[in-house]
Amino acid sequence: MTKDHRSLIAGNWKMYKGPSEAAAFCAELREADLGDVDVVVCPPYASLETAVRSLADTEIGVFAQNCHWEREGAYTGEVSAPMLQELGVYGTIIGHSERRQYFGETDESVGRRVAAALAAGLHVIACVGETEAQREAGETEDVLRRQLAVLEADDNLLIAYEPVWAIGTGKTATPETAQEAHAFIKSLLDLPVLYGGSVKPENAAELAAQPDIDGALVGGASLDVESFGTICRAASDS
Numbered sequence: 001m002t003k004d005h006r007s008l009i010a011g012n013w014k015m016y017k018g019p020s021e022a023a024a025f026c027a028e029l030r031e032a033d034l035g036d037v038d039v040v041v042c043p044p045y046a047s048l049e050t051a052v053r054s055l056a057d058t059e060i061g062v063f064a065q066n067c068h069w070e071r072e073g074a075y076t077g078e079v080s081a082p083m084l085q086e087l088g089v090y091g092t093i094i095g096h097s098e099r100r101q102y103f104g105e106t107d108e109s110v111g112r113r114v115a116a117a118l119a120a121g122l123h124v125i126a127c128v129g130e131t132e133a134q135r136e137a138g139e140t141e142d143v144l145r146r147q148l149a150v151l152e153a154d155d156n157l158l159i160a161y162e163p164v165w166a167i168g169t170g171k172t173a174t175p176e177t178a179q180e181a182h183a184f185i186k187s188l189l190d191l192p193v194l195y196g197g198s199v200k201p202e203n204a205a206e207l208a209a210q211p212d213i214d215g216a217l218v219g220g221a222s223l224d225v226e227s228f229g230t231i232c233r234a235a236s237d238s
């Protein structure tokens with residue numbers, strides 16, 4: 001199945017890899033065969049500068065994992081879009097389910113962060129997805145509709161569908177389940193949609209082969225160049 005744009009494979013490092021590990025990873029990534037896909041890495045804030053420098057003359061982009069809606073202010077622990085841009089960061093993830101679950105991120109704050117990041121010229125991967133209880137209660141579409149309602153289509157915006165029950169659990173959504181959710185998301189917002197949740201070298205190709213899966217947001221399996229590279233090549237072949 002051919003799609004009208006290249007797949008994007010994004011590696012979400014979460015709270016892994018300080019600057020020295022990031023430098024070693026990026027040096028190895030530069031030499032890896034990544035196939036014909038767009039590739040980005042999303043290091044923690046402390047390693048962004050190292051990653052930008054290490055990947056400067058490559059096609060690999062560097063994204064942050066979050067970004068505040070104000071340019072500056074009394075917001076202890078937060079980082080703004082202009083600060084990320086000054087570092088040479090290309091975009092940011094917003095609204096990851098771990099932010100929603102553990103750090104009080106709401107649909108409203110996600111909407112504000114996304115709008116500010118886009119207005120500043122960053123690319124954004126906005127994350128949506130239902131919990132296991134919501135899926136079992138038949139609420140998946142309502143949850144996605146509510147999470148997407150705070151977003152507006154934009155050339156620099158991508159959605160990541162990450163069912164919470166599949167993140168870090170080894171329980172990947174079947175390609176059919178993911179495809180169904182992606183098609184529903186696209187019926188509400190006409191944007192590329194990445195799949196996230198236990199993407200691994202073994203399942204990347206069948207997920208990427210689905211018509212409405214435009215790439216992957218990879219957590220655990222992105223921390224190792226060999227498995228991340230295998231995922232990139234698998235998505236490239238589909």
Ligand code: PGA
Binds near residue numbers: 012162196217
């Ligand atoms: P996982 O994480 O691949 O480790 O399940 C995905 C994510 O949280 O983006």
